[in-house]
Amino acid sequence: MQCRKCNQKAVINMRQHKLALCALHFPQWMVEQTQRFIEKYRMFTANDRLLVAVSGGKDSLSLWDILWQLGYAADGVYIALGIDGGFGYSQKSQALCEKFAEQRGLRLIVVDVPQEIGLPIPDLAAATQRGKNKPCSVCGLTKRHLLNRVALEGKYDVLATGHNLDDEVAVLFGNTLNWNVGYLQRQSPVLPARHAGLVRKVKPLCRFYEREMAAYALIRGIDYIYEECPHAEGSTTIYYKGLLNQLESDRPGAKLSFYLAFLQAKQKGLFAQSGEEEGFGAAGEPLYTCPSCGGATTVEGLCAFCRMVEKVK
Numbered sequence: 061m062q063c064r065k066c067n068q069k070a071v072i073n074m075r076q077h078k079l080a081l082c083a084l085h086f087p088q089w090m091v092e093q094t095q096r097f098i099e100k101y102r103m104f105t106a107n108d109r110l111l112v113a114v115s116g117g118k119d120s121l122s123l124w125d126i127l128w129q130l131g132y133a134a135d136g137v138y139i140a141l142g143i144d145g146g147f148g149y150s151q152k153s154q155a156l157c158e159k160f161a162e163q164r165g166l167r168l169i170v171v172d173v174p175q176e177i178g179l180p181i182p183d184l185a186a187a188t189q190r191g192k193n194k195p196c197s198v199c200g201l202t203k204r205h206l207l208n209r210v211a212l213e214g215k216y217d218v219l220a221t222g223h224n225l226d227d228e229v230a231v232l233f234g235n236t237l238n239w240n241v242g243y244l245q246r247q248s249p250v251l252p253a254r255h256a257g258l259v260r261k262v263k264p265l266c267r268f269y270e271r272e273m274a275a276y277a278l279i280r281g282i283d284y285i286y287e288e289c290p291h292a293e294g295s296t297t298i299y300y301k302g303l304l305n306q307l308e309s310d311r312p313g314a315k316l317s318f319y320l321a322f323l324q325a326k327q328k329g330l331f332a333q334s335g336e337e338e339g340f341g342a343a344g345e346p347l348y349t350c351p352s353c354g355g356a357t358t359v360e361g362l363c364a365f366c367r368m369v370e371k372v373k
């Protein structure tokens with residue numbers, strides 16, 4: 061297989077695009093495509109200050125690398141969850157983020173959950189009803205809250221995350237199976253800030269396959285954590301990803317067209333878009349202000365994060 065641009069040996073063949081590229085042209089193509097998606101979905105402009113949520117994994121570090129190459133002013137934020145899993149998961153991933161930032165002279169903000177809240181995620185989950193079986197719901201809530209807070213406090217215009225197409229399609233698939241209209245209305249490459257306590261969120265990698273991200277990180281020599289979080293095992297998302305991979309291998313491009321057709325259908329009004337205005341969530345639900353942290357909440361009174369922290373205290 062030869063590179064379409066230079067006829068050298070191709071390192072990747074993207075069947076859904078009928079495009080094979082070499083080790084020089086593939087990363088260039090990824091960077092150009094990202095810029096195209098940033099413009100197409102009106103994610104942000106060169107004047108915006110960006111904050112990239114990095115986990116130490118290939119997607120978020122590659123996103124930071126791409127934005128850096130494109131010349132955007134992007135700082136990173138790492139949430140230290142205090143998860144060990146027998147191999148120092150959090151410690152290792154933090155070290156990789158720090159190394160990445162140092163190599164490129166970028167600013168990394170680290171938020172330490174045990175220091176902030178008093179307990180690492182697994183203990184926090186055990187101390188609340190929410191984490192009875194798995195710490196993931198407590199972890200997700202904590203990450204969302206802290207990322208949003210760091211972005212607001214630092215006066216960043218946008219919070220960027222490294223969700224790739226496989227992530228987005230697995231979520232879409234799950235929400236479609238359950239016809240979870242509220243979540244479907246919210247799923248988008250851009251989530252505008254609908255409340256003074258919320259920051260704008262964007263997903264510039266949402267159209268790249270996981271294998272493209274892995275190839276990019278490898279070619280760019282990005283040192284990332286290969287191990288998954290120990291709590292990810294057996295998750296529904298991983299199960300859906302397996303099913304979708306099977307579909308993709310029989311029908312190349314199936315994931316991408318499922319996702320793009322969903323975005324188009326939404327644009328055409330498949331789900332009545334009721335909550336475009338500030339003060340309302342994507343599903344049109346009113347947003348209140350948490351009296352403790354000033355964040356947005358769908359119920360009057362403390363937000364879910366502050367309630368959890370109260371409970372732990």
Ligand code: Q46
Nearest residue numbers: 195196199200289291292
């Ligand atoms: S939610 Fe669950 Fe992840 Fe948190 S506890 Fe690990 S697997 S890191 S994306």
Ligand code: ZN
Nearest residue numbers: 063066082085
């Ligand atoms: Zn080439």
Ligand code: ZN
Nearest residue numbers: 350353363366
């Ligand atoms: Zn709150």
